[in-house]
Amino acid sequence: MKYCFGVDIGGTTVKLGLFEAEGEGKILDKWEITTDTSRNGEAILPDISASIKKKTEEFQIVCEDVLGIGVGVPAPVTSDGIVRGSANLGWTYKEVKREMEELTGMKAFIGNDANVAALGEMWKGGGAGHKNLIMVTLGTGVGGGVIIDGKILVGAHGAGGEIGHICVNYDETDSCGCGNHGCLEQYASATGIVRLAKKKLGEEMSPTILNKSDVTAKDVFDAVKAGDETAVEIAVEFGVYLGHALANLAAVTDPEVFVIGGGVSKAGEVLIPYIKEPYMERAFFANKSVEFVLATLGNDAGICGAAKLVLDE
């Protein structure tokens, strides 16, 4: 049997998985270690390497039977595995591929975390069976991954799939974290939904179960499920921004399926019509048949996609 590792580096924890590299790519084990961001995150890769070596001993796997290590990183990653800075990890310029290979003696394949999660959902999740998909991760921000013919759209600077920074409102005066105004992230992330909710609750006269001073994205969709009209209006606004953005994305990338993931997607199927209706209203005719599904792998999308990076080589 051959094996591979999938690693998903986050700002707080590193998730790791050991996979069979044959058949279905069964997950044999998964575990976490703490992300040590001190001293510009210089210990992160050595810590991962040590953890992987320990695991190979535990499973009595010889180095030659490991096809490689896939790694998802919260930053743009060039196709040769170089990161030019990750605020979450403290990294500045880092040759992640080269360092991982030197540390472990195994082949390493590096990708952006949102892109890698999209690959994971294609392999084992909501997008299984498709080769052209877009994953939208609605978390604190809005991340994205575009898969074209089974491969991640990496882009020239490793910044492909930055869906959150598509401008969807040229009249916006509030700033996005990136410095622009009107980015999708300002309306469709968990934070963005709270922003929409607070605005709506500030101007709203109708009775609502939402609490203006303490509202979360989850509260909004719970209230939608309870039939709260104000919450529905917020969901409509969220959906119009996201659905219209996805229609524009589809015109360029022509996917088979949109996979909706991230914390916001835990609201479940209730989300889909709010996104799909405005999408259909604006989609180019060739893109009207695109499916909308929820992500199914949750926190495992990253390690799965990272393992798939290895298997695809």
Add this chain to the structure above:
Amino acid sequence: MKYCFGVDIGGTTVKLGLFEAEGEGKILDKWEITTDTSRNGEAILPDISASIKKKTEEFQIVCEDVLGIGVGVPAPVTSDGIVRGSANLGWTYKEVKREMEELTGMKAFIGNDANVAALGEMWKGGGAGHKNLIMVTLGTGVGGGVIIDGKILVGAHGAGGEIGHICVNYDETDSCGCGNHGCLEQYASATGIVRLAKKKLGEEMSPTILNKSDVTAKDVFDAVKAGDETAVEIAVEFGVYLGHALANLAAVTDPEVFVIGGGVSKAGEVLIPYIKEPYMERAFFANKSVEFVLATLGNDAGICGAAKLVLDE
């Protein structure tokens, strides 16, 4: 020596080229035949086949030395070379790859014409030296081709790169040819520029050299070069729609270069700042370094890109 053919099927003429399949891919000959769109265009592929056979005899090339025939078609083309309808050619469902191979006894590779032109500009034109580019063709409509890591983004339904049908104005009341409202094509095509010009000339009080009842996209940019203020205002409006759309495209596809082609691009370098300035205003930071260049191959982009389809196999 090995050879290949590049074929660009248009609604009026079919352009053909014979290329060396080694070294620089020198063009040995290029010629045109009429597109016979009668009887649902059933003669188009046989006519092309006959023309290619005649050319191989003329050049005394044996069939075994032809690596294949690349064909650009004005319609979405799936990755297995199937077209589900082309209004310009009269085609309904057509297995273009299979038919061409049966007619010629040579391998055939089929692509959408705008996508294929983008590949041509990457190979021998304005995008030479780059592997990640977006070509925007500003003609009667707005076409596009997205090249990712040297390959055309074909998409699930062969409709990748339909840049002209990105919505750039959600307040538009006029309809686009596709049935939607506010498509990029309504502002950045030759026709779209005339539309912007007529609107502006209808409301404009300032003196202008533009003639309201008979204005073309060329007139507008000629007047821009002559310093006409009204024309400059039209160019600014055109550029804002196009530049902002390209910024959104870049966030998703992360290109190295935008290649601007089509009839409108004959205006020359004067176009670029009108597109680039609004682009820079809205581009995600990772995409600020993208270059803007003019297409250089003109009508040869299609045959060159079609030949490259063969060479890339």
